Each structure stands twice: as structure tokens, then as C-alpha cells.
Amino acid sequence: MVRRLLGLPSFSLGLLLLPLLLHGLEILDPGQVVYKETRTNGVVDKGVILECGTTLPDVYIWGFTRLGTDTIRAVVYNFGKGPKLQQLAKDLGDLNVISNSASLSIQKLPLAAEGLFTCQALYDTPEGARFHYYYVYLRVLVPVSKPYVLLSDTAPVEGASVWMRCGLENGTGPVNYIWEQESRSGLLTTLIETNHSLVNVTWVTRNHTGWLRCLARNEVNQQRSDRIWLDVIYGPDLPQIDVSPYSVTERGYSALEKETVSLMCQASSNPASQYVWFYNNSQVYTGPQLTITKILRMHTGNYACLAQNTYLNTRSKKSITLTVYYPPDGAPYCSILPANNYNDLALFCSWEGGYPAATLNWSPYTQGGNNQGTNNITWIQPGPETTNNSVFTCYGSHITSKVSQSCSTKTWLPYGEPQCSAYATRNNEYLMLSCSWEGGFPLALLWWASSSGDIQGTSEENSNILILRSSADYSGKAFVCHAKHPLIKESKTCVLKLEAPVLMTQRSVVSVYEGSDVQLTCILSKNYPAVAEITWFNNMKQRVDESDTPKKYILQQAAAWSNLTVRETDGSVDGGQYWCSATNAVGGAEIPILLVVMRNPMPPNVSISKIAYSSRRRTAVSVEWLIQTDGDITGFFIEQQNLQLPLWQKVVSGLESNTRSHLITGLDPFGKYAFRITAVNQRTIGYPSGIKSPALPGLNAVPAVIGAAIGGMLVAAIATILLFMYVVRNRNNMPRLHDLIFGRQNSQSRENINDPEDEFVGAAEGGEGGGGGGDIEEIPTPSPGPSIPRPSPTPTNLPPGDEPVNVTITVMASS
Numbered sequence: 112m113v114r115r116l117l118g119l120p121s122f123s124l125g126l127l128l129l130p131l132l133l134h135g136l137e138i139l140d141p142g143q144v145v146y147k148e149t150r151t152n153g154v155v156d157k158g159v160i161l162e163c164g165t166t167l168p169d170v171y172i173w174g175f176t177r178l179g180t181d182t183i184r185a186v187v188y189n190f191g192k193g194p195k196l197q198q199l200a201k202d203l204g205d206l207n208v209i210s211n212s213a214s215l216s217i218q219k220l221p222l223a224a225e226g227l228f229t230c231q232a233l234y235d236t237p238e239g240a241r242f243h244y245y246y247v248y249l250r251v252l253v254p255v256s257k258p259y260v261l262l263s264d265t266a267p268v269e270g271a272s273v274w275m276r277c278g279l280e281n282g283t284g285p286v287n288y289i290w291e292q293e294s295r296s297g298l299l300t301t302l303i304e305t306n307h308s309l310v311n312v313t314w315v316t317r318n319h320t321g322w323l324r325c326l327a328r329n330e331v332n333q334q335r336s337d338r339i340w341l342d343v344i345y346g347p348d349l350p351q352i353d354v355s356p357y358s359v360t361e362r363g364y365s366a367l368e369k370e371t372v373s374l375m376c377q378a379s380s381n382p383a384s385q386y387v388w389f390y391n392n393s394q395v396y397t398g399p400q401l402t403i404t405k406i407l408r409m410h411t412g413n414y415a416c417l418a419q420n421t422y423l424n425t426r427s428k429k430s431i432t433l434t435v436y437y438p439p440d441g442a443p444y445c446s447i448l449p450a451n452n453y454n455d456l457a458l459f460c461s462w463e464g465g466y467p468a469a470t471l472n473w474s475p476y477t478q479g480g481n482n483q484g485t486n487n488i489t490w491i492q493p494g495p496e497t498t499n500n501s502v503f504t505c506y507g508s509h510i511t512s513k514v515s516q517s518c519s520t521k522t523w524l525p526y527g528e529p530q531c532s533a534y535a536t537r538n539n540e541y542l543m544l545s546c547s548w549e550g551g552f553p554l555a556l557l558w559w560a561s562s563s564g565d566i567q568g569t570s571e572e573n574s575n576i577l578i579l580r581s582s583a584d585y586s587g588k589a590f591v592c593h594a595k596h597p598l599i600k601e602s603k604t605c606v607l608k609l610e611a612p613v614l615m616t617q618r619s620v621v622s623v624y625e626g627s628d629v630q631l632t633c634i635l636s637k638n639y640p641a642v643a644e645i646t647w648f649n650n651m652k653q654r655v656d657e658s659d660t661p662k663k664y665i666l667q668q669a670a671a672w673s674n675l676t677v678r679e680t681d682g683s684v685d686g687g688q689y690w691c692s693a694t695n696a697v698g699g700a701e702i703p704i705l706l707v708v709m710r711n712p713m714p715p716n717v718s719i720s721k722i723a724y725s726s727r728r729r730t731a732v733s734v735e736w737l738i739q740t741d742g743d744i745t746g747f748f749i750e751q752q753n754l755q756l757p758l759w760q761k762v763v764s765g766l767e768s769n770t771r772s773h774l775i776t777g778l779d780p781f782g783k784y785a786f787r788i789t790a791v792n793q794r795t796i797g798y799p800s801g802i803k804s805p806a807l808p809g810l811n812a813v814p815a816v817i818g819a820a821i822g823g824m825l826v827a828a829i830a831t832i833l834l835f836m837y838v839v840r841n842r843n844n845m846p847r848l849h850d851l852i853f854g855r856q857n858s859q860s861r862e863n864i865n866d867p868e869d870e871f872v873g874a875a876e877g878g879e880g881g882g883g884g885g886d887i888e889e890i891p892t893p894s895p896g897p898s899i900p901r902p903s904p905t906p907t908n909l910p911p912g913d914e915p916v917n918v919t920i921t922v923m924a925s926s
């Protein structure tokens with residue numbers, strides 16, 4: 112029917128004609144042609160169905176026009192005798208016609224199948240033949256292949272620009288790219304979504320660090336790339352320092368001494384920072400954490416942490432100040448000082464050495480006052496209101512310790528009164544006035560003033576010595592020491608009066624018999640400061656020195672007197688003016704004492720009462736003697752004279768004073784001898800007795816006659832002596848008789864001698880020379896022992912032997 116319709120002799124001709132018809136050639140019943148266009152997508156290598164109407168046409172022909180060309184080529188046709196595949200169909204994949212339809216099924220779609228498929232279909236309907244043209248546009252899509260990531264730099268420095276490409280081999284566009292980032296922790300984020308495979312990151316940050324991958328997708332599929340590590344290099348940032356234990360003050364960090372302190376440094380960096388610690392600009396440690404065990408006060412200072420990025424060779428540094436607090440030394444120290452001119456008390460408390468300074472309180476006065484951070488505090492306490500033994504306590508606290516420490520102090524008023532005394536330096540050059548009021552807390556203040564009130568010297572605590580150059584001007588002057596202690600309202604005083612020495616003696620003239628010791632006395636009455644010693648000068652004006660030998664002088668000193676003993680006085684050297692002298696710092700005095708040394712009186716005359724050979728052989732003579740008057744006798748000696756050789760020779764000496772007889776031996780029987788006896792006392796030798804020779808034995812008559820004569824005289828003499836002795840002993844009972852025999856003046860003189868102390872002579876005023884001389888004459892001879900007066904005293908200046916001798920000789924023969 113189609114052939115008929117078209118009048119075409121062969122199918123091939125018709126095939127050629129169809130397109131021509133379609134392209135506007137004049138066709139019968141042109142209004143009957145229907146055109147339909149569809150678009151179909153296929154995926155390469157997959158299958159696709161191209162439809163040509165819903166019912167099977169009577170005649171159809173599929174043509175294909177390759178994209179970009181105009182030529183249409185037949186692929187398959189069916190003129191009623193089954194579909195006939197053309198050569199071209201082989202290039203369009205595994206192509207088949209679906210049975211009972213004109214639709215094409217293509218398996219394993221090749222890219223070459225993309226283009227315009229045209230199905231010309233002829234339907235023979237009762238109304239007539241109808242032409243349908245079906246245009247099918249086939250697109251062959253390619254799925255995206257697995258993309259790959261390309262980075263301009265996998266380890267860029269923060270802040271640089273980085274591009275990244277999501278590389279894709281195949282895939283039909285448009286392709287959409289999604290960049291995904293997986294952080295270290297596994298968190299997945301979408302960075303960018305873009306239609307471009309290349310992304311330019313103009314400022315890469317550390318936040319870009321991580322696994323990067325891209326996802327590419329098109330209308331067919333989507334694919335992810337492998338992940339790639341993006342390592343952004345950065346840092347170090349400014350370090351952060353953490354101090355533990357944490358303690359911040361306005362000056363920075365602080366730590367307590369002996370604590371362990373740890374300084375941790377952190378600075379963000381890739382690669383990780385290297386840390387170096389500095390103390391006061393010198394390197395001390397490498398590593399992030401600097402630990403100081405038992406930190407000390409000397410560790411105070413500046414600590415700096417330097418963080419380094421060795422890859423970039425960049426660094427950053429931060430420093431902190433660390434102050435080490437330490438407690439003050441020991442315990443607080445308390446004291447009380449005088450204040451306001453010793454009228455008030457300054458309570459002083461100090462506790463030094465700590466850092467920061469301690470806090471001190473005088474309990475209870477300064478509680479809560481502004482006493483923070485002070486090394487010391489002082490509190491003024493009114494003086495006289497405070498009692499003796501008041502206790503004050505100071506409390507100290509320091510940041511380094513929870514426990515507060517304290518100290519206490521106590522007031523103390525010195526006991527009693529200030530004590531004054533004066534003394535002089537050696538040689539009395541300076542005068543020292545000493546005043547003391549010892550003890551006390553605080554100490555008292557002492558100062559010296561003259562009696563008129565002028566202050567002398569300086570003020571001193573506890574004791575005060577005023578030194579003055581010695582001067583007689585101070586004699587009779589008073590000095591006052593004032594003592595002020597804060598606990599008393601008024602000052603206390605003590606007074607010194609200075610006085611030059613005054614010397615006196617009991618006797619300004621002292622007489623003594625030669626040979627005796629004599630004592631001169633000097634009495635010191637007023638003197639202040641006390642005289643160190645009374646010095647003596649002898650009659651030669653030489654200072655008396657006890658240590659001189661031979662021991663002529665003995666000194667005895669007491670506070671108020673001094674005795675000088677002159678030993679074994681010698682009339683020729685010891686008599687004269689002696690001086691005693693005393694000096695202190697404000698003056699001196701000296702007084703004379705006249706010493707008169709008198710000769711002893713002559714011993715009594717001796718008479719030999721009996722002298723005779725003791726035997727006929729004439730080798731020994733016995734002698735007896737008598738003293739004619741009473742008198743001072745210390746002994747006797749006997750002299751003999753050989754008559755051929757008229758020389759007196761002492762044969763016996765040192766006879767006791769009570770001896771009255773002696774046997775003289777060792778004589779030459781043929782010699783002719785004469786004897787005499789002499790009495791002695793102390794230094795004075797008496798007159799020798801009359802000279803007597805012993806009678807020769809046998810001449811008995813002569814001695815007898817002489818003896819009778821002398822015997823009468825002797826009886827008379829003895830009687831006289833006995834009378835004298837009686838009168839003297841009873842002179843108080845018989846004063847008239849006494850006076851008659853001895854005379855009144857004599858009697859008074861004797862009394863003077865016996866009681867010389869009666870002669871008191873006032874000090875210093877006693878004149879020397881004449882007055883003294885006058886006194887001597889009044890003093891008659893004294894004698895120790897029983898005082899037997901002599902009617903006429905022997906002149907002391909007569910030498911022995913010059914006086915007329917009155918001897919009664921008794922010669923007695925002895926058998």
C-alpha cells in the first residue's frame with residue numbers, strides 16, 4: 112500500500128524519498144503529516160529505548176544524523192517485510208528493534224550514538240494514509256570518574272595563598288565540586304561548593320589544616336577523591352605562661368619561699384614550639400615547663416619564655432615578674448624608748464627582714480590602724496600614767512605564715528635614789544663627779560648642774576660622770592645631779608659638796624728622849640673628794656717613804672688620821688720640823704710638827720762598896736758596888752787598869768741593871784790592878800765610879816779600919832736614900848715635905864713629862880721655832896719605870912767623866 116501510495120518501484124527509492132518528503136517536497140495530502148519531537152538521555156555503555164509511536168506503523172524508517180552534521184542516514188526500515196538493519200547500525204551500539212513496535216533498543220550505548228534519531232512512520236488508516244515524523248534527540252552522558260586532588264603546596268605557611276584542584280578525567284558537565292575537610296579529630300566539614308575544579312584560597316589559616324578531599328558530581332553520579340593532608344605551618348603565637356601555685360599581685364606573680372613553683376609555657380605553633388626559659392636575661396632551661404623546687408628569695412626576678420618555630424625560624428617571647436615572699440627573721444623585737452624629753456614612753460616594735468614587710472600591732476592600741484607592711488611601729492604611751500612593771504605586747508603577722516608571733520616588754524622604774532660621788536684622777540689633775548641611777552627600762556637620763564642651776568656637761572643614761580679640771584675654785588661648791596625617768600613626773604636629785612682638806616694635830620710640838628720611838632699624829636677633818644693619803648715630810652723636807660731602809664719611819668694611815676712613828680730617835684739627826692700634808696682636787700693643807708729629841712739624864716753615880724781577891728792566888732777579884740742615887744740604868748760595865756800600864760780596859764760589859772756584884776777572873780797574880788764601874792742607860796754613859804784596887808790578902812787591918820769609917824757613912828747614906836724614897840712615894844700625903852725637899856717647880860715639870868698628852872696644840876696655827884724651844888726647857892728629864900727624883904739634875908750637855916766624882920771606897924779583905 113505504501114508502494115502504491117508513493118508509486119515507488121523499489122523500497123530503496125522510497126527510503127530516499129522519505130526524507131525528501133519530510134524536507135518540504137510536495138506530498139499528496141500534506142496536511143496529514145504529524146511531527147513529534149522528544150529528547151532522551153542515555154548513559155554511555157548502558158541501554159536506552161528510542162520510541163517511534165505507540166503502535167506499530169505499516170511502514171517506518173529510522174534515520175540518524177550525527178551531531179554537527181546535516182546528513183541523515185538510514186539505520187533500519189521495515190516496509191512490511193520485517194525490519195532491515197543498515198550498516199550504520201553497527202556504529203550505534205548493540206541496536207535492535209523491539210518486536211511489535213517500531214521502537215529501538217540500544218544496549219552498550221557508545222558516545223557515537225549521540226545525535227538526532229528520526230523515525231518516519233506511515234499508517235494506512237481508513238481515512239487515508241497518515242505520515243508521522245518522530246524526532247528523538249539522544250544525549251549520551253558520561254559519569255564522573257574518581258577525582259584526584261592537586262594542591263599548590265601541601266605545607267603552606269599561614270597567610271599564604273594556596274590553590275587546590277579537583278582533577279577529573281571523565282564526566283559530562285556540568286560538574287559540581289564539593290571540598291570536604293576532615294579535622295584531626297575526625298570532624299567532617301564542607302569547605303566550599305563550586306562549579307570550578309580549581310579553588311584559590313587567598314589566605315590559608317591553621318584552621319585549614321586537616322584531611323582534604325573533593326567530591327565531584329554530575330547528573331549521572333558523584334565520586335570522592337582520596338584524602339590528602341594539608342599541613343599549614345604557623346606560629347609560634349605569643350606564649351602563654353601559667354604559674355602554679357597561682358598567686359597574682361599588682362606587681363606580678365608571687366610565690367612563698369621554699370615552695371615548689373612551676374612555670375608552664377605554651378605557644379601555638381606548627382611544627383610544635385621549642386621552648387627556652389630565661390631568668391633575668393640568661394638562659395636557664397630548655398623545655399616548656401620550668402620547675403623550681405624550694406624556691407628561694409634570690410630567685411625573685413624576671414622569667415621569660417621564648418618559643419621558637421624551628422621550621423619557620425620564627426620566635427616569640429613573653430616574660431613575667433615573679434616575686435618570692437619570705438618571712439622576717441626570728442621574732443618581733445620589742446623595746447621601750449624614752450620620748451618627749453623622758454616624759455613619755457615610745458613603745459617600739461620591729462620585725463625586719465621579711466618580704467613584703469610584716470604587719471605589726473601594739474596590743475591593744477594599734478589594732479586595725481594603718482600598720483600594714485611596716486618593718487617597725489612606734490606607739491607613744493604617756494609616761495607618768497604608766498605604772499612600774501606594766502607589760503606591753505606587740506603582735507606581728509606575715510603573709511608567709513598563718514601563725515602570728517609576738518614579743519613583750521615591761522616598764523621598770525629604777526629603785527631608790529640616784530647615787531652621787533666624787534673622786535679625782537691620779538695626781539688630782541681632774542675631778543670626776545659620778546652620778547648613777549642604774550637599771551630601769553627605759554634607762555633614766557642623768558645630768559649635772561651647778562648649785563645655781565647651770566647644766567654642766569652632757570646628759571647621759573644610766574650614769575653620768577662629769578669631768579672637771581681640778582681647781583680650788585670648786586672648794587665649798589655644790590653640784591646637783593638630776594635624774595629623770597619617764598615613769599615619774601619630777602626628776603630626782605642628789606647633791607655633792609666639794610671641800611678642800613683641813614689638817615689638825617693633837618700636839619704641834621712633841622718631845623722625846625733619845626733612843627725611844629715617837630709617834631706624830633695628823634688628823635684630817637673635812638675633805639671631799641676624799642684625800643688619797645696624808646703624806647709626811649721629815650725634818651730634811653724629804654717625803655717620808657716607809658720602804659726606805661733602815662726602817663726609820665713607820666706610817667699608819669686610816670681614813671681620818673695618819674701616824675708617823677720615828678724609830679729609835681737620835682738626838683743629833685731626828686729633831687726638827689716635820690710636816691704632814693694632804694691634797695685633794697679642790698685644795699691642799701699642811702701643818703708642821705716639831706719633834707724635840709732630848710738626851711737621857713746621866714745614870715746615877717756608882718761606888719764600889721767591896722773589892723777583894725777571892726783567893727790567895729790572886730787570879731780573881733770579887734767586886735760589889737752601889738748606886739748612889741736612883742736613876743735610869745740599863746746596865747753596868749767594869750774597867751780595869753794594870754798599874755804598870757795606865758790604860759783603862761773594859762773587862763766586863765753588859766751587866767744587868769739589877770746586878771750589884773761580879774767576879775772578875777783571869778788576872779795575873781803578880782800584876783797590880785785598879786778597877787772602876789760605870790752605869791749606863793740607853794745611849795748615856797754615867798760617871799765612872801771611884802777607882803779601887805783589891806787589897807792584898809793579909810793586910811786585914813787596913814780594910815777593917817777603912818771599912819768601919821765608911822760603914823758609918825754608908826749607914827747615913829742609906830738612911831737618907833730610904834727617907835727620899837719614902838717621901839717620893841707618899842708625896843701626895845706629904846706634899847709639904849715633898850715640896851720642901853724637891854721644890855715646887857720641879858714637881859710640876861715632872862707631871863708634864865708623865866702626862867705629855869695634856870699639851871694639845873691646835874692645828875697649823877702652832878708656831879715653829881721659838882714656841883717649840885720654849886717648851887723644851889720646861890720639860891725635865893723623864894725616866895721610864897719608877898720615877899726617882901734627883902735633887903739636882905745633871906746637865907744634859909755635860910760629858911760623862913767631867914763631873915767631880917764622889918766615891919766612897921770600901922776595901923774589904925776576904926779570906
Ligand SMILES: *[C@@H]1O[C@H](CO)[C@@H](O)[C@H](O)[C@H]1NC(C)=O
Pocket residue numbers: 256257280281
Ligand atoms: C574515560 O573514557 C575513556 C573513553 O571512553 C576511557 O577509555 C577511560 O577509561 C575513561 N576513564 C575513566 C577514569 O573512567
Ligand SMILES: *[C@@H]1O[C@H](CO)[C@@H](O)[C@H](O)[C@H]1NC(C)=O
Pocket residue numbers: 285305306
Ligand atoms: C553551577 O551550575 C549549576 C548548574 O549548571 C547552576 O545552577 C549553579 O548556579 C552554578 N553555580 C555557580 C556557583 O556557578
Ligand SMILES: *[C@@H]1O[C@H](CO)[C@@H](O)[C@H](O)[C@H]1NC(C)=O
Pocket residue numbers: 272274311312313
Ligand atoms: C589566587 O589568588 C591570589 C590572590 O588573589 C592570586 O595572586 C593568585 O594568582 C591566584 N592563583 C590562581 C591560581 O588563580
Ligand SMILES: *[C@@H]1O[C@H](CO)[C@@H](O)[C@H](O)[C@H]1NC(C)=O
Pocket residue numbers: 316317318
Ligand atoms: C580557627 O577557628 C576558630 C574556631 O572556629 C576561630 O576562632 C579562629 O579564629 C580560626 N582561626 C583562624 C586563624 O582563622
Ligand SMILES: *[C@@H]1O[C@H](CO)[C@@H](O)[C@H](O)[C@H]1NC(C)=O
Pocket residue numbers: 391409411412413
Ligand atoms: C634579677 O632581677 C631582679 C629584678 O631586677 C633582681 O631583684 C634580682 O636580684 C636579679 N637576680 C639576679 C640573680 O641577678
Ligand SMILES: *[C@@H]1O[C@H](CO)[C@@H](O)[C@H](O)[C@H]1NC(C)=O
Pocket residue numbers: 461485486487
Ligand atoms: C622603721 O622603718 C622605717 C621604714 O619602714 C625605716 O626607715 C626606719 O629606719 C625603721 N626604724 C628603725 C629604728 O629601724
Ligand SMILES: *[C@@H]1O[C@H](CO)[C@@H](O)[C@H](O)[C@H]1NC(C)=O
Pocket residue numbers: 499500523524525526527
Ligand atoms: C619596779 O619594778 C622592778 C621589778 O619588779 C623593781 O625591781 C623595782 O624596784 C621597782 N621600782 C620601784 C621604784 O619600785
Ligand SMILES: *[C@@H]1O[C@H](CO)[C@@H](O)[C@H](O)[C@H]1NC(C)=O
Pocket residue numbers: 617630631632667673674
Ligand atoms: C695614832 O696616834 C693617835 C694619837 O697619838 C693614837 O690615838 C692612835 O691610837 C694612834 N694609832 C695607832 C694605830 O697607833
Ligand SMILES: *[C@@H]1O[C@H](CO)[C@@H](O)[C@H](O)[C@H]1NC(C)=O
Pocket residue numbers: 716739740798913914915916917918
Ligand atoms: C757624881 O760624881 C761626879 C764626879 O765624881 C760629881 O761631880 C757629881 O756631883 C756626883 N753626883 C752626885 C749626885 O753625887
